[in-house]
Amino acid sequence: MPILVAALVLVGLLCALDLILTLGVVQRLRKHGALLAEVVSPSPDLEVGQEIGEFETTTVAGEPVTPGLLGSGTLVGFFSPTCGPCKDKLPAFVSHVRGLPAGQGTPLAVVIGEPDQATDFLTKLTPVARVVVERGDGPVSQAFGVRAYPTLLRVDRDDADRLVVGANRVEVDGPAAVAVG
Template sequence: MPLLTAAVVIVGILCVIDLLLSFGIIRRLREQNETLRKVQQQAGGGIDADIALPAGSTVAMFTATAVSGAEVSNLDGTGFLIGFFTPNCEPCKERMPEFIEYATRFDGRVIAVADVDPGAADDMVGRLGEVAEVVLERDGGPVHQALGAKGYPALSLVDGSGTVVASGWEISALPVPANR
């Protein structure tokens, strides 16, 4: 019986040590993630700066049809805010509310490109449709190519001359909009 008690105590101690090491690893990963995020912000997007055309680039001409039936293009010479989202992307789900809030304060045209089949993500399209003209387009489509979108979420602010003012994968990459 004393041998069994000793074995149970040793296994219990090993489990506690394993648990403490696991908590330490999780804490370390969170610290590294936060450090990476700060480095990316300081570098103006850093590693993911090329998720869309960088600031100063010229957007190619594009035309698409929105879910509402309206034609969406950059041929009219007005600036716009554009976001690229897909429903199977966790960062998209995290940043979509930030994009929606930013769009409500943005004084200008807002376009959202959703990489979905019609009806596949009605919730996403509906929420984005409250603040933007929503275009359904697969990765690599004409709007993706015009803005150089290479991942999700991709956000860009374009001025009236078709020049990218700012872009990135987080709202913090975009300038603070004037209050409406």
């Protein structure tokens, strides 16, 4: 009988140790998940100098948007209302855009999703940018080749006057004059 009691105590201690270790692993996974959610990187397919494809669309205000209407140095942001990092980055983007020098051109914000999901984004973006709402396979997303959100980039004109990616990682957390890519 004492051997049975000792075995039960040993099994109980092993189960308690396993529970403590499992809780530690779950806590660490949550921390890493939160850290990974904060990482904002450009779409892996977007390289500086890459030509932007042709597209034609309209903003939520009814204005046409084509590659020919985007000037050199235009800031372009892709956001999704279902993306946690997009919700976190949106206020910094809006603040950054408000601090851009006059003559820089109106930024373009592309919201990926259904219009009824994008209401909060539209409210914040329409005063400071031209806003397009489209699905992930929409014309602007396809032309740019964006697959990750948020993606913030700057477009430029090359020697042949083609629209190309000028900077594929634009930081909007600092002053506007410094964040050129």
